[in-house]
Amino acid sequence: MQQEQDASISTISTPVVPIIKVEKLVKRYKKAEMNAVNEISFSVAPGSLFSLLGPNGAGKTTTISILTTTLQPTSGSVMIAGYDVARQASAVRKNIGIIFQKPSLDLNLTAEENVRFHATLYGLYPFRPSYKTMPRAYQQRIDELATILGIHEDLFKPVKKFSGGMKRKLEILRSLLHNPRVLFLDEPTTGLDPSSRRSLWEYLSKVRLEQQTTIFLTTHYLEEAERADDICIINKGNIVSRGTPARVKADLVEEFVLLDAEDRSSLLAELQHLGYAVSEQAPFKVLVEQPQLHTLLKSITTPLTLIETHTPSLEDAYMEIVGE
Numbered sequence: 092m093q094q095e096q097d098a099s100i101s102t103i104s105t106p107v108v109p110i111i112k113v114e115k116l117v118k119r120y121k122k123a124e125m126n127a128v129n130e131i132s133f134s135v136a137p138g139s140l141f142s143l144l145g146p147n148g149a150g151k152t153t154t155i156s157i158l159t160t161t162l163q164p165t166s167g168s169v170m171i172a173g174y175d176v177a178r179q180a181s182a183v184r185k186n187i188g189i190i191f192q193k194p195s196l197d198l199n200l201t202a203e204e205n206v207r208f209h210a211t212l213y214g215l216y217p218f219r220p221s222y223k224t225m226p227r228a229y230q231q232r233i234d235e236l237a238t239i240l241g242i243h244e245d246l247f248k249p250v251k252k253f254s255g256g257m258k259r260k261l262e263i264l265r266s267l268l269h270n271p272r273v274l275f276l277d278e279p280t281t282g283l284d285p286s287s288r289r290s291l292w293e294y295l296s297k298v299r300l301e302q303q304t305t306i307f308l309t310t311h312y313l314e315e316a317e318r319a320d321d322i323c324i325i326n327k328g329n330i331v332s333r334g335t336p337a338r339v340k341a342d343l344v345e346e347f348v349l350l351d352a353e354d355r356s357s358l359l360a361e362l363q364h365l366g367y368a369v370s371e372q373a374p375f376k377v378l379v380e381q382p383q384l385h386t387l388l389k390s391i392t393t394p395l396t397l398i399e400t401h402t403p404s405l406e407d408a409y410m411e412i413v414g415e
């Protein structure tokens with residue numbers, strides 16, 4: 092038994108060096124009365140899919156802009172792949188890929204030309220006038236990524252013929268060319284129809300598995316965040332909940348039963364005697380999860396006039412947090 096305990100403790104405490112570490116990050120815009128990001132701290136495990144979830148104005152774009160070195164924080168620290176965002180911005184940039192909300196592709200060029208011009212602009216490969224004359228390493232990398240992202244057939248087509256989903260995939264391909272350790276995506280599925288959205292998610296999972304890239308994305312869709320290994324929910328610049336989707340659900344979703352009786356004082360005394368967390372006002376709100384409900388009801392001897400169970404969904408809990 093002792094051995095089992097020791098084994099489980101050592102498994103839990105195995106240190107994983109985070110690829111992203113955010114500590115007490117604050118951003119206050121000029122003339123703003125409140126912090127857009129209000130002393131938030133979190134870390135991201137390497138190779139994971141991390142989702143920053145929140146409603147409009149929560150502070151997602153502000154956070155991702157600081158993490159990607161395009162915005163100065165007011166205070167706090169951010170380390171990415173071991174580099175300090177404020178003091179080692181160019182080393183950070185070498186280790187990250189970024190896809191912002193607004194597409195930045197040249198519609199008059201082919202997909203491959205968009206990638207090639209980007210690659211030469213950023214000094215990854217020397218410029219050559221055609222794909223065929225580009226270095227072999229470039230050709231292999233673009234082939235590999237286009238295959239993972241499912242746009243191999245379309246590489247030599249003009250981007251103006253691409254759907255929204257294909258354009259997104261091309262931007263992802265372009266931002267992965269230099270093999271970044273972290274890929275940042277700001278609301279990547281905004282404006283996509285449900286099937287393109289699903290397909291983009293499948294391809295992002297493949298990218299993560301095959302390239303071991305950590306993926307950090309922002310979204311205001313709860314169902315998207317549920318696909319992540321870790322979620323951090325922010326609202327009005329503050330962290331509301333964080334952890335695995337299951338953990339966040341347990342954190343936010345409060346299961347309870349409402350009970351009432353003609354003899355309320357007897358019912359209240361019984362509930363308190365049984366050790367349940369219970370509201371003072373009737374009908375009495377008793378915090379109890381479904382599996383324990385039967386035991387609770389069997390133990391009560393006061394005749395009941397009301398039994399009403401409440402099991403909110405994660406969506407309900409999220410709406411309650413952000414809808415105020």
Ligand SMILES: Nc1ncnc2c1ncn2[C@@H]1O[C@H](COP(=O)(O)OP(=O)(O)OP(=O)(O)O)[C@@H](O)[C@H]1O
Nearest residue numbers: 120123127145146147148149150151152153154311
């Ligand atoms: N350049 C700016 N100057 C002043 N205030 C700003 C600026 N950019 C954002 N804000 C404010 O900071 C807060 C956080 O905005 P942010 O864009 O980070 O939220 P968000 O979660 O990305 O929202 P959305 O989902 O709508 O993109 C909001 O109150 C917003 O009005």
